[in-house]
Amino acid sequence: MSADSPADPTGGVISRDEVAHLARLSRLAVTDAELDVFAGQLDVILSSVARVGEVAAEDIPPTSHAVPLQNVFRADERRPGLDQEQALSGAPASEDGRFRVPRILGEEQ
Amino acid sequence: MSTDLTRLTAAELAGKIHAKEISAVEAARAHLDRIAAVDGGENGVHAFLHVAGESAIASAELVDAGIAAGTGPASSLAGVPLALKDVFTTRDMPTTCGSKILEGWQPPYDATVTARLRAAGVTILGKTNMDEFAMGSSTEHSAYGVTRNPWDRSRVPGGSGGGSAASLAAFEAPLAIGTDTGGSIRQPAAFTGTVGVKPTYGGVSRYGLVACASSLDQAGPCARTVLDAALLHEVIGGHDPLDSTSIDAPVPSVVAAARRGAEGDLSGLKVGVVRELGGEGYEPGVRTAYDASLRRLEKLGADLVEVSCPHFEYAMAAYYLILPSEVSSNLARFDAMRYGMRSTVSSGGGVASAEEVMAATREAGFGPEVKRRIILGTYALSSGYYDAYYGQAQKIRTLISRDFEAAFTQADVLVSPTTPTVPFPIGDKIDDPLAMYLNDLATIPTNLAGTAGMSVPSGLSDGLPTGLQIMAPALGEALMYRVGAAFEAARDADDGGPLIARVPEVAP
Numbered sequence: 001m002s003a004d005s006p007a008d009p010t011g012g013v014i015s016r017d018e019v020a021h022l023a024r025l026s027r028l029a030v031t032d033a034e035l036d037v038f039a040g041q042l043d044v045i046l047s048s049v050a051r052v053g054e055v056a057a058e059d060i061p062p063t064s065h066a067v068p069l070q071n072v073f074r075a076d077e078r079r080p081g082l083d084q085e086q087a088l089s090g091a092p093a094s095e096d097g098r099f100r101v102p103r104i105l106g107e108e109q
Numbered sequence: 110m111s112t113d114l115t116r117l118t119a120a121e122l123a124g125k126i127h128a129k130e131i132s133a134v135e136a137a138r139a140h141l142d143r144i145a146a147v148d149g150g151e152n153g154v155h156a157f158l159h160v161a162g163e164s165a166i167a168s169a170e171l172v173d174a175g176i177a178a179g180t181g182p183a184s185s186l187a188g189v190p191l192a193l194k195d196v197f198t199t200r201d202m203p204t205t206c207g208s209k210i211l212e213g214w215q216p217p218y219d220a221t222v223t224a225r226l227r228a229a230g231v232t233i234l235g236k237t238n239m240d241e242f243a244m245g246s247s248t249e250h251s252a253y254g255v256t257r258n259p260w261d262r263s264r265v266p267g268g269s270g271g272g273s274a275a276s277l278a279a280f281e282a283p284l285a286i287g288t289d290t291g292g293s294i295r296q297p298a299a300f301t302g303t304v305g306v307k308p309t310y311g312g313v314s315r316y317g318l319v320a321c322a323s324s325l326d327q328a329g330p331c332a333r334t335v336l337d338a339a340l341l342h343e344v345i346g347g348h349d350p351l352d353s354t355s356i357d358a359p360v361p362s363v364v365a366a367a368r369r370g371a372e373g374d375l376s377g378l379k380v381g382v383v384r385e386l387g388g389e390g391y392e393p394g395v396r397t398a399y400d401a402s403l404r405r406l407e408k409l410g411a412d413l414v415e416v417s418c419p420h421f422e423y424a425m426a427a428y429y430l431i432l433p434s435e436v437s438s439n440l441a442r443f444d445a446m447r448y449g450m451r452s453t454v455s456s457g458g459g460v461a462s463a464e465e466v467m468a469a470t471r472e473a474g475f476g477p478e479v480k481r482r483i484i485l486g487t488y489a490l491s492s493g494y495y496d497a498y499y500g501q502a503q504k505i506r507t508l509i510s511r512d513f514e515a516a517f518t519q520a521d522v523l524v525s526p527t528t529p530t531v532p533f534p535i536g537d538k539i540d541d542p543l544a545m546y547l548n549d550l551a552t553i554p555t556n557l558a559g560t561a562g563m564s565v566p567s568g569l570s571d572g573l574p575t576g577l578q579i580m581a582p583a584l585g586e587a588l589m590y591r592v593g594a595a596f597e598a599a600r601d602a603d604d605g606g607p608l609i610a611r612v613p614e615v616a617p
Contacts, residue, residue: 014488022484022491026437027444027464029472030480038481041542045485048543049426052501055508062503063510065324065354066310066559067583072353086217090448101446102463 013046014039114139115280119189119337122283126188129176133169133188137232140190141165144234144281147615154615155256156266156276158195160235161202165190172230185340185364187230192282194273195236196243197223197328198317206319207239207251207269210443210450210474220317221349222286222328229344234282237272241476242440243293243321245269246548249539250478257535258301259615260573264532267297267548273331274301279615284341285331290321291428292527292552294329295564299527299576302566302608304338304593305331307552309583310559311356313342314349322435323354325428325556333609335565335594339367342586358584366587370594373602376410378592381520385421386551386578391529394570399526402567402577402596405603406524409595416519418512423505424554429546430489430502431557437486440479445470481542510558517582522592525551527564527576551578561586565593566608567600574608 016039023030023038030038084097093100114122114136125131141162148154172188175181182188193199196206198216205211219227226233240250248256248271258266259278266275270287274297277285287294289307298305306329313328320326330341346360387399407413445451445467452470454461461469475483489498516523529550538545555562560583564576577596581589601607 018488019484022487023480024468026483026487027441027468027471028475028480028483029465029468031472034477034480037477038484041481042485042488044543045429045481045546046488049429049498049502051426052423052430052505053497055420055423055501055505057501057504057508060504060507062500063506063557064503066510066557067354067356069311069354074350074353082217089217090214092445092449092451099447102466103460104463106462 012043013050014043115143117283118334119186119283119332119340120334122189123186126172127176127182133172133232134166136188137165137169137190137234140234140282147279148281152257152262154259154262154275154279154281155254156192156237156272156279156281157235158205158207158238158253158272159202161233164201165232165234168227168230169232172232175230182230184229184231184344186284186344188232189284190232190234190282191226192235192237192273192276192285193223193226193233194239194270194285194287196239196288196319197286198319199223199236202236204236204319205253206243207241207253208474208476208479209252210470212450214449218317221314221351222345223317225345231284231344237270237276237285239272240269241479242319243269243288243290244436244478244482246292246296246545247538248272249535250476252476255535258532259612260302260532264534264573265300267300267532269293270297270331274298274303274305277301277303277331277333278609278612283333284337286328286345287331288318288326288328289556290325291432291556292549294331295527295552295562295576295578296548298331298564300532300574302574302612303331303333304335304563304565305329306338306342306563307555307561308342308346308586309356309561311354312360312561312584312586313346314352314355316349316351320439322432323439324435325432327556333607335590335597336364336367336371339363339590356584361584361586363586363590366590367594370591371598373595373598374410375406375592375595378411379520380406380411380413380592381416381516381523382413383421383516383523383525384415384417385419386525390547390550391526392531392570394531395526395529395575398568398570398575399577403524405596405599409599414520416516416523418509418516418554420505420508420512421554424509424557425546425550427502427505427509428553428557429485430498431506433482433486434489434499435486437483437490440483443471443474450474478542506557509554513554513558513560513582522588523580525578525580527551527578531570531573531575555580559583561589563589563593565596568608569611
């Protein structure tokens, strides 16, 4: 395997375009150079993990969690939480005791 | 003072401190001096990302004051220094998880593990290096530089908890805390000739542990001896109402089990040798050490039985679908809005949107392995692929648990080599993610099943350490510690001393 070559468009599991799309969905502004590397690497990884399909498991229930705990409750009691200053202590920007965020709507909205 | 305090075990140190032969401050100073001597510089171990000298001394002073006042030590480990993996929140120290996106972040609260260590009077020396957000098997994926293996500083210490494990082998701390999602405690333990334990899932609170994969992550003790690991296990373990996945049951009596094991008798105990782990794909040196380990267990009186876990061969594939899926969701919290890094973005003359700022920040703040896994997880959870990938992986997870259940009807504990190889040279696998993933071949099944596992040093192969993995059913830690301690005692008796004493002196 060459980690540097882009995914084979004919035989690969995942294409460079798909990786670019997934990166956008994941809010990762990856560079073209990264895409070239990741597409090849992810194709190799996916081809390997696709082995899970070899196991006949139609009737097998899925496990999402190793210890099947359900409806875990604790007493509904007041206890100290973070105050406003603590909650904002790591914020990249804050104003008037609130998180200050970049523009969240489009230019026309 | 003639004894080098950094060479003592945690149990020995605690004994001396509690008997007022030495002070907790002396113990803390000795380890801080050692860190100052061997951790930094071009060829230093670089186990620590942050050293908290002042607060360590202040905490040790409190322990000494308590002992002087006759109130007695707060715990069996009061005054003993410890290295904390930088994935646990600490309100007085930065918490970076080895990532640039959290550079300089100081959390406003303590993790439960941190709080329990403080309450027990344990001296926290600082925070240790790790693969970014615990993704990796070499500590090369840290944004703050690689940790070097004290056995051979051109080699990796394993990962993700390479800093914690290396700090033990370099005698910078007698105790450390790690987290194990696919082997991140056990694999570095094997690579550094130390002891590492992954408790039963839910055995140690995850509150304040920055999440990698929530259904797999488990905090656990790291030490140079099995007894020390057991002492630490009892300090950090047990139910926590702040973690709803924490098990509401007493902590297994692992200290008593380790003491019993050290007596060296395993007669009547059935040890299952997992057929699917330890053969093909394992280095000859690792197999030789493993064979010798099996003979040693037999000599201790254990009955070896071969067990088969046919679905283990699919564990790695299932893991690398389940883990990235959880990662892609968990790491969405790093959104550049509430804490952590925020990049400035120029948006073609206009005002950059939150989405653009978020994408640019995550691009600049995450390293390549984290990005790969986020993309992989996003893919595995996409509609159209979900059933074939994530859904199928969850079913294999069930089959792996069933394999364990069947094996534990035939044997009390299971064994395998901890890793397929000895520590590899820095840079060897960094460009080949799949080769890196193979490090955790033997450790991953335990995480998927939520059962317990530990690595105990088994020997050396060409001067590099190898580990024996011992696996136990959920909440079956006591037996695992008993076997581990018996094995360790026999190994030390045969070798004329502990394996860790043979680590080359790390020249300052």
